[in-house]
Amino acid sequence: MTAPTGPPADPPAGPTAPLRCLVTGATGYIGGRLVPELLDAGHSVRCLVRDPGRLRDHPWRARVEAAAGDVTRPATLTGAFSGIDVAYYLVHSLGTGRGFEATDRAAAAAFGAAAAREGVRRIVYLGGLLPAGVPAADLSPHLRSRAEVGRVLRDCGVPTAELRAAVIIGSGSASFEMLRYLTERLPVMVTPSWVGTRIQPIAVRDVLRLLVGAAGLPPGLNRTFDIGGPEVLTYRDMMQRYAAVAGLPRRLIVPVPVLTPWLSSHWVGLVTPVPNALARPLVESLRHEVVRREHDLDRYVPAPPGGPTGFDASVRLALRRIRDAEVVTRWSSATPPGAPSDALPTDPDWAGGSLYQDVRERPVAAAPEALWRVVEGIGGENGWYSFPLAWALRGRLDRLAGGVGLRRGRRDPARLRVGDALDFWRVEEIEPGRLLRLRAEMRLPGLAWLELSVTPDGPGGSRYRQRAVFHPHGLAGHAYWWSVAPFHTVVFGGMARRIAERATELAGTPDPNGATIT
Structure with a gap:
């Protein structure tokens, strides 16, 4: 040496x-x-x-x-x-x-x-x-x-x-x-x-x-x-x-x-x-x-100003x-890192902490515009398209824990914008006709998102993709995810199925702005 x-x-x-x-x-x-x-x-x-x-x-x-x-x-x-x-x-x-x-x-x-x-x-x-x-x-x-x-x-x-x-x-x-x-x-x-x-x-x-x-x-x-x-x-x-x-x-x-x-x-x-x-x-x-x-x-x-980190x-x-x-x-590998400390999309799957996901995808026999009407109209009076009792119970439990529950509803029955409250979610991102991302504001041992997206799929058809994401906080977060995982097929699976069915029902009906969706 x-x-x-x-x-x-x-x-x-x-x-x-x-x-x-x-x-x-x-x-x-x-x-x-x-x-x-x-x-x-x-x-x-x-x-x-x-x-x-x-x-x-x-x-x-x-x-x-x-x-x-x-x-x-x-x-x-x-x-x-x-x-x-x-x-x-x-x-x-x-x-x-x-x-x-x-x-x-x-x-x-x-x-x-x-x-x-x-x-x-x-x-x-x-x-x-x-x-x-x-x-x-x-x-x-x-x-x-x-x-x-x-x-x-x-x-x-x-x-x-x-x-x-x-x-x-x-x-x-x-x-x-x-x-x-x-x-x-x-x-x-x-x-x-x-x-x-x-x-x-x-x-x-x-x-x-x-x-x-x-x-x-x-x-x-x-x-x-x-x-x-x-x-x-x-x-x-x-x-x-x-x-x-x-x-x-x-x-x-x-x-x-x-x-x-x-x-x-x-x-x-x-x-x-x-x-x-x-x-x-x-x-x-x-x-x-x-x-x-x-x-x-x-x-x-x-050393940099302020010294080493x-x-x-x-x-x-x-x-x-x-x-x-x-x-x-x-x-989803959509955004490059902003600093050396950030995770890269090319890092191993085990890097960046635990992340649980429930992903559902379905072809829909309706134009993307019809499917988007259903996606953008979710929540509030329209509900969440699956197991209403489970959603209501989750809202009540959230209220008992000091959360916002489901009482907030939505600002507009048909249109959403970034920052809108949507029951116990908040609109974090919206790309009209393509993507709606909601961030959970209910009481949780971690962070949660619900992402709904629409893409064209063949002549006159579309594809619906639904992704629930949960980043657990400590052991309680992991326990929470696995305790509710048995219900995901009913709640999230039913949600994806009913949204696709509702979009098909809407195909050919006029939307509130006067256009006809085919």
């Missing part, structure tokens, strides 16, 4: 001209968020991916160049580094099973050799923060491999900056998702002893800021840098702080020494949807304290889109 040399008294300010950057791992968690940050900083980006088609869902796809290549197959790297100034290495084989250390080592060697041949000026690599005084043989295989990859890159002949981070806080990060699910789903926990391990988490926005800034490090600088947020916390602290930010009751956490890392990973796999192949190496890495020992990179890449603020940012009522469009 190359020993840190310490920063000069007056570090350079960084690059003044745009750089040509190669990014590996652009379809992954960090890479997918780094690319737009580099573009916004004025740099050009080429993404090295095995299948360029996997980039198509990223909102920045049209702004980058794609090169097909695989770091585990050196022959495919020819030409990918041509004209590149800075190459970002953001790939690893975590979760691929046995042999991943050898795979990672060979891939890093191939990447470094290709970069050296093409005259790349700098490599930037994101590794793992290592515990102080722990021999390599005692590290978890995951951390040991990350350190070995950094050594291989630093020895390849291209100046390499290895940024070492511990837990990264942001929606989509495997470490953060593990923390999220454990805290939200378990109000009482019998936990492994590693909940007392001290960790220095860092917000994903700070990781990206430092990765972008590392592109402008002085020529020839070839070393590791520890990076971390402004706080050192135990895993127990992080769970309690997450609960406080998320509005959950304080968690009862009882650590026990009998859970080995192997058993712990299976426990995490049972409680969370994070795949066991990912959970196990992450859990094994929590055995040792990981706190940064130097702050040298801060001299080269100045604290833990509570980073959690708040990771939960922001749910609280801003954008979770529905996020899960």
Whole structure:
């Protein structure tokens, strides 16, 4: 390992001209968020991916160049580094099973050799923060491999900056998702002893800021840098702080020494949807304290106004889109993220927190206009087209709990606009003739939406799609969803069927504005 040399008294300010950057791992968690940050900083980006088609869902796809290549197959790297100034290495084989250390080592060697041949000026690599005084043989295989990859890159002949981070806080990060699910789903926990391990988490926005800034490090600088947020916390602290930010009751956490890392990973796999192949190496890495020992990179890449992001603020940012009522469009991949902390549509299904859905779709033997009349006229005196007793009972229960109930009705019997109250819903979005999205205002242990959409379907026909979405809040939210799930076929299934039938009945009748619907 190359020993840190310490920063000069007056570090350079960084690059003044745009750089040509190669990014590996652009379809992954960090890479997918780094690319737009580099573009916004004025740099050009080429993404090295095995299948360029996997980039198509990223909102920045049209702004980058794609090169097909695989770091585990050196022959495919020819030409990918041509004209590149800075190459970002953001790939690893975590979760691929046995042999991943050898795979990672060979891939890093191939990447470094290709970069050296093409005259790349700098490599930037994101590794793992290592515990102080722990021999390599005692590290978890995951951390040991990350350190070995950094050594291989630093020895390849291209100046390499290895940024070492511990837990990264942001929606989509495997470490953060593990923390999220454990805290939200378990109000009482019998936990492994590693909940007392001290960790220095860092917000994903700070990781990206430092990765972008590392592109402008002085020529020839070839070393590791520890990076971390402004706080050192135990895993127990992080769970309690997450609960406080998320509005959950304080968690009862009882650590026990009998859970080995192997058993712990299976426990995490049972409680969370994070795949066991990912959970196990992450859990094994929590055995040792990981706190940064130097702050040298801060001299080269100045902190933003207000300093690095604290833990509570980073959690708040990771939960922001749910609280801003954008979770529905996020899960339908309709809206690109607005900040690095947001979930991406290309993140794994288990990222971004739990989301339950009930989706119903039916062809309708009526024109879209007739179907839309029924959709826009829902609620109030027209009711909800299924199991009236169930809707009335839900309204009464909501009133007893201090909610609004069903008494509000609707402003206009035929037309809706954004912001209208609709029984115990609120119109959140409306696209006339196509989409109505309602946000629940009844008392619930979570957030709920009902989305009704209309599309043309063949000559004179249409298609009705209905989606109920529920984002649970804590264990009570999960319990609520599963307690009402048995009634969904009657309530939501009946609703979709009766709306389709009513639209068919309306076909050929005049609407209130004088037009004839056919």
